[in-house]
Amino acid sequence: MHLAHVVVTLLAALMAGFSGTVLLLRARWIVTALRDYSVPQGWWTWLGLAKTAGAVGLVAGLFVPVMGVLAGVGLVAYFAGAALTVARARWYSHIPFPLVYAAPVVAALVLGFAS
Template structure:
């Protein structure tokens, strides 16, 4: 296993896990943003769980690659959907945030494919 793959995957998992945890804890700044974007409150727990499950899946993927591939793909789709949601809300200055979270996930997928 390559060091770069492990480092990037752990970074991606930490970022996704932190993002999911912040949402599950209903931290004020994330709740305000979701309300601004028009995301229904009934979705918040499921969205937080999806991100934390993706983070766990990335870590498991270091040992069971197909799980990492599925988790990474799910997270990339999640953060792409988040960027679209932000764009639809016309909060254009916020579009980079989901893309920043997606970037290490994409990097982990690319490194896993190259390994």
């Protein structure tokens, strides 16, 4: 296991965990955005749990690689769906935000396969 893979994976987990936690805590800025994107309020808890579970899965993947791959693929799909949701809501200037969260997950997957 390479140091770069560990560092990038932990960064990706930290970012996904933060994103999930602020959603679960209903931070005003995230709630406002979700309303702007017309995401039903009934989904918010499930979306927050999905992100935090993905973060835990990334860390677990450092010890059980298949879990990391599954968590990484799930998070990439989640953030791609988030980008599509933002685009569907026509908030084009906000599309980079989910992609910023997806980038370290993609990097962790790539580094994991390379090591």
